[in-house]
Amino acid sequence: MLIAAIAIILVIIMVGVAAACLINAGRSSLLQEAATVETSEDAVSHDDGKTVTYNGKTYRLNENVTSICVIGNDQESSVPAEGFNGQADVIMVMALDTETGEITGISIPRDSMVEVNRNYHGSDKLYDTKRLQISLAYAYGTSDEASSELVCTAASRILYNIPINYYYTISMSGIAALADAVDGVTVEALETIPNTSIREGETVILYGKEALRYVQWRDATEYGSALDRQARQQQFVSALASQALETAKSNPSVLVDLFNTMSAYSTTNLGAAEFSYLASIVVGHGVESLDLTSLQGESVYNEESPWEQFILDKDAVYQTVLDVYYTPVE
Known part of the structure; x- marks a missing residue:
């Protein structure tokens, strides 16, 4: 989704705009x-x-990598009693290496426990910080912009304070329209989804409401179902991005349709300068896909909370940070 939007933004900006100036401004903004x-x-x-030694190896921070948090919110569902603005059902940090064009998506399980900033009810003034599921960070904002910033802050804490200043947030209700915009998303179903024609192991083309059902459904009574849903979400995002870019080779208008569709359901703090810079990298390197990885840990139930909690494996998370954001030093 994000990659397709970036590509079409470049096309739009190149018409009648000083693209080079925008690209330079975007680079300065993103690569702080x-x-x-x-x-x-x-x-x-x-x-x-910036330089660390871990498990006998030395790594240096790659300052050419910039991050954008892609968030899927669930505003169609009921709002938590303590919150205002729904929850974040999808949290993926997209790390783009501006030198190589490589994109790695880091999927953060929605129930990952982290210190979350909680604002006063009805305001964006910080009230306190409490250890909660990262999905709840979205609930404490009074707008999609404020909620997205809270999720970025929590995600950065999980990733050892790697800066995440930009977000692209899309309502889960837009998934149906996105799938239709690319004439369906082809996947091999990871699960059988009730009340649909989707059967585990079968190759299906997901349209409309079935696409939404595929990425949104989970059996809340089943232990670990949130992780099963996350796997389907990752699969869908990867297939959508790859399919849209492949189709665009012969039919660029599909990117226009996708961008227009996304605009109706999305919120972002990426401006024209940032988009044009990202687009120049993606187009310049011929990026056609993205790699996805998930943070590792264990799902548990805590006596103090009736909700499932995902306890991250700190060592595994740190190794992911090193693999994505650092370069080994010989």
Whole structure:
């Protein structure tokens, strides 16, 4: 979704706009110098986390990588008693290496436990910070913009303070329209979905409401069902992005349709300059797909909460951060 939008934005901007100036401005905005990056307790660093030694290997922070948090909100469902604005059912941090064009999506399970900033009811003033599922971070904003920023902050905390200043948020209700905009999304069904024609193991083309059902349904009575749904969401996003870009080779208008469809359901703080810079990287490197990885951990139930919690494996998360954002030093 995000990759397709970036490509079409470049086409639009190139008409009658000083694209080179926008690209330079976008680069300056997106590639800001990182603040202190946290390190694992087992890592050693003497330069604010920019160079670290971990498990006998030395890594250097790749400052050419920029991150965008892609969020899917569930505003169609009931709002939590303590919140205002729904929850974040999909949280993926897209890391783009501006030198190579490589894109890695880091999927953060919605029930991952993290310190969440909670605002006063009806305002964007910080009330306190509490350890909660990251999906609830979205609930404490008074607007989609404020909610998205809260999710970015929580995601950055999980990823050892890697800066995540930009977001692209889409309502889950837009999934049906997105699937239709690319004439259906082809996947091999990972599960049988009730009240649909989708059967596990079968290759299906997802349109409209069945596409939404595929990425949204889960059996809340089944332990670990949130992770099963996350796997389907990752599969859908990857297939949609690859399919849209492949189709655009012979029919560029599909990107126009996709971008227009997304606009009706999305919120972002990426401006024309940032989009044009990202687009120049994606188009320049001929990016046709993205790699996806999921943060590892364990689903548990805590006596203090009736809701499932995902306890992240700190060592595995830190290794993911090193693999995505750092370069090994010989």
